[in-house]
Amino acid sequence: MTPIAFAEKYGLKVVSQGAGDCRDIGGAYCSDLLSLVMGRAKADDALVTVMANINTIAVAVLADVSCVILCEDIHFDENCVKKAQDQEVCVLESSEPSFQVAIKLARELGLC
Amino acid sequence: MVSEEGLPISTLKWTYEVDGSDFTRAGEASSNVKKNLRKLGVSPEVIRKVSIALYEGEINMVIHADGGHIDVEVSPDKITMVLADTGKGIADIDKAMQEGWSTAPDEVRSLGFGAGMGLPNMKKYSDEMRIESTVGVGTTVYMTVYTGG
Ligand SMILES: Nc1ncnc2c1ncn2[C@@H]1O[C@H](COP(=O)(O)OP(=O)(O)O)[C@@H](O)[C@H]1O
Ligand SMILES: [Mg+2]
Numbered sequence: 001m002t003p004i005a006f007a008e009k010y011g012l013k014v015v016s017q018g019a020g021d022c023r024d025i026g027g028a029y030c031s032d033l034l035s036l037v038m039g040r041a042k043a044d045d046a047l048v049t050v051m052a053n054i055n056t057i058a059v060a061v062l063a064d065v066s067c068v069i070l071c072e073d074i075h076f077d078e079n080c081v082k083k084a085q086d087q088e089v090c091v092l093e094s095s096e097p098s099f100q101v102a103i104k105l106a107r108e109l110g111l112c
Numbered sequence: 113m114v115s116e117e118g119l120p121i122s123t124l125k126w127t128y129e130v131d132g133s134d135f136t137r138a139g140e141a142s143s144n145v146k147k148n149l150r151k152l153g154v155s156p157e158v159i160r161k162v163s164i165a166l167y168e169g170e171i172n173m174v175i176h177a178d179g180g181h182i183d184v185e186v187s188p189d190k191i192t193m194v195l196a197d198t199g200k201g202i203a204d205i206d207k208a209m210q211e212g213w214s215t216a217p218d219e220v221r222s223l224g225f226g227a228g229m230g231l232p233n234m235k236k237y238s239d240e241m242r243i244e245s246t247v248g249v250g251t252t253v254y255m256t257v258y259t260g261g
Binding site for chain 1: 135136138139142143146156157159160163164167168223224225226227228229230232233236
C-alpha cells in the first residue's frame, strides 16, 4: 500500500505528497530518536514519530523511508514542509498516538 | 585510461565545505551526494549506506567540531569519503565508538541526536572505516563503501 492510499483509508492529513504515490510502505519503524532511526530503520519503512524538526526530513531522505507519519497532532513548520516537498518526502499527519498508527500499519502490512 | 591528474578517467571527485554554525543545515552534503549517485545509477542499497554514513559524519562535524571539509571519490568499484575537521579531536576513539557514549549538548539531544549512535552507525554502514584524531588538532574519518561494480 502506498502512503497516500494509507492516508486516504485512515483519514490522515497529507502535508507533503512527495513520492508517496509511487512507492509502497514496506515496513514500519517507530522512534523519536533520529540517531536510532538512522541506524535501524529500513528502506521503505514508514517512519512513525513525534520528532518534528528539519533534521527529521533530512533523516527521511537519507535513510530512504517511504514516508514520515507525524503523530499526536504535532505539526512541521512551514520550512520543514517546504524542504519535504523539495526533497520529495511524503509527510502525513495524524491526531493519534504512535501506537494507534502503528496498529493500522501492522494491519496493512499483514502483521496482525 | 588516465586523466591529467593521474586519476582513472572514470573516477569522480566531489568536495564540500560543512558549515559548523548551523545544525539544521547538516545533511546538505549527504543529500547532494545522494542525488549525484542516483544520477550515476548506483544501486539504492549502496546509496543508502553512503548517505547514512556520510550524514552521521556531517552531523558530528557540526556538533563536535565546528564544521570541516568532505571529499568524496567515486571509482568503478568503490566510494571513498574523507571527512576532515580541525575541531577539538577525540581523546579516546575506542570509547567514542561505543554505542551510547556521547558528549553532545542537551540542545542537540532535544532535536533527536546525540545518542552516541553516530560513529557506530558509520561503522555499520561503511565497509571500511578508520579514524585519525589528535586532541586540539582535529579529526579525520576515512570511510569506504564497495559498490560491487
Ligand atoms: N568530528 C569529531 N570531533 C570531535 N569529537 C567527535 C567527533 N566525532 C565524534 N566525536 C566524539 O565522539 C562521541 C561519539 O560520537 P557519536 O557516536 O557520533 O555520538 P554523538 O554524536 O551522538 O555524541 C561524541 O559525543 C564526541 O565526543
Ligand atoms: Mg554523532
